[in-house]
Amino acid sequence: MKICVIGAGVLGLSIAHELSADGHDVTVVEREHPFAGASHRSFAWINANSKFPSSYHRINAEGIEAHLALQERLSTGRRWMHRSGCLLVDHSEERPATYARRIEEAEAEGYPVRRVDADELRRLEPAAVWPGDVDGALLYSSEGYLDNDIFGEVLQAELARRGVEIEIAEAVRIDSDESGAVLHLADGSSRSFDRVVVAAGAASGALAEASGFRIPVADLSQATVRTHSLLGLTRPTDVDLRHVLISDRFNVRPRHDGRLWVQVPEVEPRVAEGESPELLAEVAEVMAGELERLFGRPVEMEKVIFSGRSFPEDGHSIIGFVDEGEKVYCAVTHSGMTLAALFGALTAQELRGEESALLADFRPSRFDGGVARADDSYFIGKQ
Numbered sequence: 087m088k089i090c091v092i093g094a095g096v097l098g099l100s101i102a103h104e105l106s107a108d109g110h111d112v113t114v115v116e117r118e119h120p121f122a123g124a125s126h127r128s129f130a131w132i133n134a135n136s137k138f139p140s141s142y143h144r145i146n147a148e149g150i151e152a153h154l155a156l157q158e159r160l161s162t163g164r165r166w167m168h169r170s171g172c173l174l175v176d177h178s179e180e181r182p183a184t185y186a187r188r189i190e191e192a193e194a195e196g197y198p199v200r201r202v203d204a205d206e207l208r209r210l211e212p213a214a215v216w217p218g219d220v221d222g223a224l225l226y227s228s229e230g231y232l233d234n235d236i237f238g239e240v241l242q243a244e245l246a247r248r249g250v251e252i253e254i255a256e257a258v259r260i261d262s263d264e265s266g267a268v269l270h271l272a273d274g275s276s277r278s279f280d281r282v283v284v285a286a287g288a289a290s291g292a293l294a295e296a297s298g299f300r301i302p303v304a305d306l307s308q309a310t311v312r313t314h315s316l317l318g319l320t321r322p323t324d325v326d327l328r329h330v331l332i333s334d335r336f337n338v339r340p341r342h343d344g345r346l347w348v349q350v351p352e353v354e355p356r357v358a359e360g361e362s363p364e365l366l367a368e369v370a371e372v373m374a375g376e377l378e379r380l381f382g383r384p385v386e387m388e389k390v391i392f393s394g395r396s397f398p399e400d401g402h403s404i405i406g407f408v409d410e411g412e413k414v415y416c417a418v419t420h421s422g423m424t425l426a427a428l429f430g431a432l433t434a435q436e437l438r439g440e441e442s443a444l445l446a447d448f449r450p451s452r453f454d455g456g457v458a459r460a461d462d463s464y465f466i467g468k469q
């Protein structure tokens with residue numbers, strides 16, 4: 087089939103890759119450049135941690151395995167998926183209750199978790215100087231992190247090798263009927279395809295609306311902790327961080343180039359203030375303070391990025407056909423780093439006509455009766 091994928095973020099590229107591997111004639115249409123959206127500024131913790139309901143947990147757990155399988159299948163010698171394990175630390179007095187609840191949640195799903203004591207925590211993460219009252223942590227051994235820039239480069243190289251072009255053009259509307267789909271571009275031209283896949287991240291909602299479909303994605307014009315995050319990037323450091331660290335005070339994870347990605351829950355509500363250089367500098371200072379407290383030595387910040395999420399209004403992925411004739415398919419999610427490899431494979435499977443039971447709870451049709459908006463008190467340790 088002749089298929090157009092709209093958007094060259096992590097989802098669009100992964101989907102285009104699987105569709106071209108299936109032998110389709112694939113074109114990617116991207117309005118700016120590959121990885122122009124959330125995909126280049128993501129914390130990219132690969133996890134199914136505290137994700138509900140069970141069906142959402144399941145796709146995220148499968149998402150972890152799908153990355154590992156794809157990495158092995160492509161055998162390019164470049165690694166983007168690192169199963170480092172994740173340590174979850176609660177510094178507050180609520181710690182016993184937090185750990186008990188998180189263990190209960192994980193065990194109910196058969197998701198690997200175990201309690202580690204203070205000695206083991208120090209052995210697992212020797213670069214960190216834990217406060218005296220931190221008596222341990224939870225270890226999630228199946229989790230890890232994704233070097234998103236490397237994943238993007240690998241996918242683009244694979245697409246180029248297969249002759250798939252990434253065309254710089256803006257999609258403004260899609261019409262579809264029984265025979266196929268027509269894509270209208272901002273330059274006034276139109277192109278016909280057998281199928282169109284919308285993977286335009288946060289912009290998918292507006293494109294759907296212009297086309298008479300419904301893909302409810304949060305509006306990024308009003309920044310809240312649900313839609314935005316202040317994401318820090320350090321300068322290269324020799325701090326030997328070995329796990330993804332998630333806590334009530336900070337989220338920190340390593341990168342392939344010696345930098346660390348950082349989030350600090352305390353400053354997240356400041357996304358409502360916008361992205362002035364003064365604000366980003368203040369947030370960088372808070373982050374540097376947290377890192378110094380964590381590692382017992384200074385770690386320099388390179389920048390703080392005001393980063394918008396592609397956030398489906400009810401907090402769960404939207405994947406499947408959006409039109410009656412089943413010519414237009416969409417894939418939008420805020421756990422896109424975890425889910426990219428899986429959604430690539432399942433989109434290709436569904437466009438072959440084989441419906442995936444895993445995706446049954448995530449169809450666009452669930453919004454037919456209206457949109458239930460997810461809670462605004464979204465916690466960044468759940469991404």
Ligand SMILES: Cc1cc2nc3c(=O)[nH]c(=O)nc-3n(C[C@H](O)[C@H](O)[C@H](O)COP(=O)(O)OP(=O)(O)OC[C@H]3O[C@@H](n4cnc5c(N)ncnc54)[C@H](O)[C@@H]3O)c2cc1C
Nearest residue numbers: 093095096097117123124125128130131257287422423424
């Ligand atoms: C701060 C932050 C932290 C995150 N942390 C995690 C995490 O820990 N774990 C995790 O799994 N996920 C995480 N995410 C989510 C994850 O990064 C996203 O779900 C993922 O990047 C979405 O990828 P995408 O391809 O759908 O969208 P995007 O990367 O936004 O790509 C969409 C692309 O479509 C293009 N486009 C838009 N409109 C059009 C148009 N009309 N025509 C043509 N092209 C168009 C854009 O230019 C863009 O390149 C995080 C996100 C943020 C912002």
